[in-house]
Amino acid sequence: MLSWRSHFSVRTLVGLWASVWTLPFIALSLLPFSIGAVQAQSAGQSGGAIQLRASQVEANSNSGVVTAIGNVRIDYPSRQIYATSAQAQYYSREQRIVLSGDVYVDQQGNTLQAETITYLIEEGRFVATPSSGEQVNAVYFLPEDPDPAPRVEPSNPTPLSIPTPPDELPAELGSIN
Known part of the structure; x- marks a missing residue:
């Protein structure tokens, strides 16, 4: 299990790196965690990197779970998703x-606020759950119709021709009165 705690600063790592010749290799292996970030490659529809930043990040290679705690920020530029939370868990096997x-x-521009939100990467779907007694807050902008059907103005219609009734009806039909 990889773990990086926020009590180590980048400045401390840089100072140690400069003073010990073998430390650059160790520092480089820890560098993604030194700023509290993990990049995970998604096998989802459009792919791309998911960047996870937090005060503390732990990655378990056995379970494939990355846990981030404290001031979590997720950036998924290929799907234009940006999120913040107190904690996040990325389940790489379940996507x-x-x-x-x-x-x-x-x-x-569409926003979603809740106590817990699960993002199903392969489906591109969010599932939001509020805390007890609360509600989920969602704001969606509906796209405007890019090419609405043109309105057809009627041209001058040709009047219907109504046949004129005969002066007299045939005798077999009988009289009108």
Whole structure:
């Protein structure tokens, strides 16, 4: 299990790196965690990197779960998804991310706020759950019709021709009165 705690600073790592010749290799192996970030490659529809930043990040190579705690920020540029939460867990095998604790998600201006939001990566779908007694807050912008059907103005219609009735009806029909 990889773990990086926020009590180590980048400045401390840089200072140690400069003073010990073998440390650059160790520092480079820890560098993604030194800024509290993990990049995970998604096998989803459009692919791309998912960047996870937090105060503390732990990755378990046995279970394939990455846990982020404290000031979590997720950036998924290829799908234009940006999210913040108190905690997040990325399940690489199931291709899902579970965000919890005052979660805010923005995708192309559409926003979602809830206590817990699960993002199913392969489906591109969010599932939001509010805390007890609360509601999920969602704001969606509906796209405008890019090419609405043109309105056809009627031209001057040709009047219907109504046949004129005969002066007299045939005798077999009988009289009108």
